[in-house]
Amino acid sequence: MTKTLNQNTFTGEFSYSLDSKGRLNIPAKFRNVLSKKNKDSFVITKGMDPCIWVYPLVAWQNIEDELKKLSSLSRVNRSFVRSTVRYTSTVKYDKQGRIAITQNLIDYAKLKKDVLIIGMVNKIELWNPKLLSDAEKEFHEIKSSEFDELANQIIL
Amino acid sequence: MTKTLNQNTFTGEFSYSLDSKGRLNIPAKFRNVLSKKNKDSFVITKGMDPCIWVYPLVAWQNIEDELKKLSSLSRVNRSFVRSTVRYTSTVKYDKQGRIAITQNLIDYAKLKKDVLIIGMVNKIELWNPKLLSDAEKEFHEIKSSEFDELANQIIL
DNA sequence: ATAGATTATGGGTAGATGTGGTTAATTATC
DNA sequence: GATAATTAACCACATCTACCCATAATCTAT
Numbered sequence: 001m002t003k004t005l006n007q008n009t010f011t012g013e014f015s016y017s018l019d020s021k022g023r024l025n026i027p028a029k030f031r032n033v034l035s036k037k038n039k040d041s042f043v044i045t046k047g048m049d050p051c052i053w054v055y056p057l058v059a060w061q062n063i064e065d066e067l068k069k070l071s072s073l074s075r076v077n078r079s080f081v082r083s084t085v086r087y088t089s090t091v092k093y094d095k096q097g098r099i100a101i102t103q104n105l106i107d108y109a110k111l112k113k114d115v116l117i118i119g120m121v122n123k124i125e126l127w128n129p130k131l132l133s134d135a136e137k138e139f140h141e142i143k144s145s146e147f148d149e150l151a152n153q154i155i156l
Numbered sequence: 157m158t159k160t161l162n163q164n165t166f167t168g169e170f171s172y173s174l175d176s177k178g179r180l181n182i183p184a185k186f187r188n189v190l191s192k193k194n195k196d197s198f199v200i201t202k203g204m205d206p207c208i209w210v211y212p213l214v215a216w217q218n219i220e221d222e223l224k225k226l227s228s229l230s231r232v233n234r235s236f237v238r239s240t241v242r243y244t245s246t247v248k249y250d251k252q253g254r255i256a257i258t259q260n261l262i263d264y265a266k267l268k269k270d271v272l273i274i275g276m277v278n279k280i281e282l283w284n285p286k287l288l289s290d291a292e293k294e295f296h297e298i299k300s301s302e303f304d305e306l307a308n309q310i311i312l
Numbered sequence: 313a314t315a316g317a318t319t320a321t322g323g324g325t326a327g328a329t330g331t332g333g334t335t336a337a338t339t340a341t342c
Numbered sequence: 343g344a345t346a347a348t349t350a351a352c353c354a355c356a357t358c359t360a361c362c363c364a365t366a367a368t369c370t371a372t
Contacts, residue, residue, distance in 0.1 A: 011241050011245055012243075016330075017330085019332070021349090025331075027329090048229070048234065049231075095351075096329085096331080096352095098330090118241070120237060121220060121223050121241055122224060125238070136235065139231070139235055147235075153222070154223065155204070155219060156278060173320085175321065181319085181321075183320095184318075184320090248360095250360075250361070250362090251361075251362075252319080253320085254320090256359080
């Protein structure tokens with residue numbers, strides 16, 4: 001019984017599979033970390049990278065509050081809100097712990113059968129493994145100096 | 157009775173073995189040093205050298221807090237968080253004092269059966285002995301001058 | 313030195329977990 | 343409103359993991 005291990009944060013990576021019905025299991029370690037207030041639900045949305053972002057329900061509320069503050073007078077704001085929210089939905093996981101991924105997100109992240117699930121502290125990312133390795137390889141070549149700088153600030 | 161000798165620091169090296177289930181014993185001297193707040197848990201993550209870093213749970217919280225502050229709007233931040241946290245997990249040790257090492261870390265540090273466990277003051281390093289001696293040999297040849305400089309700053 | 317305690321290592325097992333498939337319920341379409 | 347199509351709830355099973363016990367080696371204290 002490992003009930004109170006992590007405290008509401010997601011870490012680690014898992015290689016799970018998207019089944020023929022578009023269902024994906026969320027790692028038990030991730031589900032077990034969440035409070036009752038999340039009502040067995042996540043919010044899935046478009047990531048800023050070519051992946052899917054998965055938030056605990058209560059964490060998403062805060063983001064939504066921020067979105068509400070953005071003035072609709074600005075066209076940039078309107079476009080930004082529209083582009084994220086149209087991909088956003090609340091999904092409850094079934095008795096086995098799986099969520100149903102919407103088709104537009106599957107298309108956006110180009111998910112096939114094998115899905116890489118990555119804990120990103122306060123959210124979860126869903127990746128096509130191929131897309132991630134391509135992106136990271138290319139990116140790290142360019143930005144390794146900024147990486148080192150961040151590491152020096154943060155890692156002990 | 158030497159119960160409260162050291163205060164949460166790790167020194168010395170040990171040669172232990174990774175068993176067929178991916179479990180590794182943490183030296184009793186290291187475990188006995190930790191406060192109750194660590195809940196019999198460590199956080200294992202990717203080291204900056206080709207080894208595994210093991211933090212006491214409470215020490216890792218501070219790093220995680222810093223990671224939480226990084227805005228996801230920056231691509232460098234996202235990539236940095238991902239590159240560290242995907243290798244990170246909280247592991248509780250069993251009644252015999254062993255922790256389970258995740259496969260991605262075993263791969264990263266190229267751990268085989270023999271593992272060198274090194275106390276690094278505020279954290280613990282897990283090495284493939286071969287990789288460590290190679291790395292140190294190569295490094296000393298190049299950087300011995302910087303070693304001397306550090307020695308002048310620090311040594312008593 | 314010797315007995316007792318602690319520690320490192322190996323293995324077994326019950327319960328938890330991941331995955332596929334089937335049935336019931338809901339929604340959509342004509 | 344009847345029927346098809348889609349979604350959600352349920353069941354089954356293989357795999358894996360956390361937890362337990364056993365044993366040998368090492369350390370500690372008298």
